[in-house]
Amino acid sequence: MLKNILSLIIAATVVVSGTSNLTPATSDTNPSDIVLANANLVSGEFNAAFEFTPAESKNGLQLAVTASGLDMETAYSYHIHAKLVPADGNCTETGGHLDPFKIKETAGTAYKCDKDNAQTTCELGDLAGMFGSMTADADGKFTLNAPESILTFGGDNNILGYSVVIHRPDSTRLACANIDSFTAAPVNPVKKC
Template sequence: MFKNIVALVFAAATASASLYVRDTDSSSASKVAQAMAVIAGNGVSGNFTFVPIPGQAGLEVGINLSGLKQGTQYPFHIHVSLVPANGNCTATGGHLDTYGVKTANGTYNCDKTKPLATCEIGDLAGIAGNLVANANGQATMTFNNPVITFGDNKTTVLGHSIVVHNPDNSRLACGNIVGYVLKDPSSKSESESKSEPKSKSESDSESDTDTQSSGASSVAMSAALALVAAAIAF
């Protein structure tokens, strides 16, 4: 059984890495196939994934975190600004609230049945509930959010960050939300590229390509982890 699970993991990782590349063109939001935020801070690590919901508005949000305290309630939100290079979660600004719901309503009370009227766009926990870790310090969750998108300027998750909070709302861990587009099937394979001499501009861009590959690998790992969970549950 374990060997079968391992085989599934490697198959998922290989397939996912070959399908997606990091989006480097901010004007191509309509082409984004999925997005992910790699979360880190204070011993907490993991990721958030965002994928379209077939036939429905909004995005499906997947969460897989470790390093949390068992039984503790952890709120989580989309924040306005990106996490800087130094990883400072306090630099991400406030919650994404492009419609000014919190200010307009006075006493804030997110009602998940009326998300646009009562919830900040970034209040993911208001719709799904707080994260709660198991005995191993792991927290997983999957839920549909009918409001967030990849393309609309007011509801897009792209260009923003995720912050996981302590129960007292202090900032525990964070990560930037990065979009991924489907890989162009006409693009050359790695082996084909290596067989041709590189121009100076191609050599200069190697570091950027490595970053994109790393992001795609993270997406692949997210898919692999989901398969592991499914296989174990089965």
């Protein structure tokens, strides 16, 4: 009984210290105040959650992905695209991959993302190239936990203000969502006069 109560208390504490006390970032938010950016992609049975948080190692952002409703043992690619998803949800409008350093344009058909040299060989938005494709297990699920990356909030390798797109094996766009960002506390608290 006591054990059950204790585990309830622990579970409640985790919820409180989790996403429930986060505040949506605005265009005025300093990127260094952002503690989480996420994108939740839904399309029919398909569901994927991307969570970007500052890496404990301080090397860029860590990325956690969970996805379900995938065709089993099928590889999907996923990227950060250079434009936001419009209000009508049309993934085609998100443009091409985020590539601020024009890596793909420079490499042309020789483009090959080498995850160990991501800064010089990968489009910044080539998540599948940097972290491996999204390949579902026998239950149609996929998880990824990448502890660090070249991605950052703000600066040259910024990912804020863009979107995540998942492609079917034939490259058509399965689902997309904007990357929303949050701070741990209100950035501009409303003052009552």
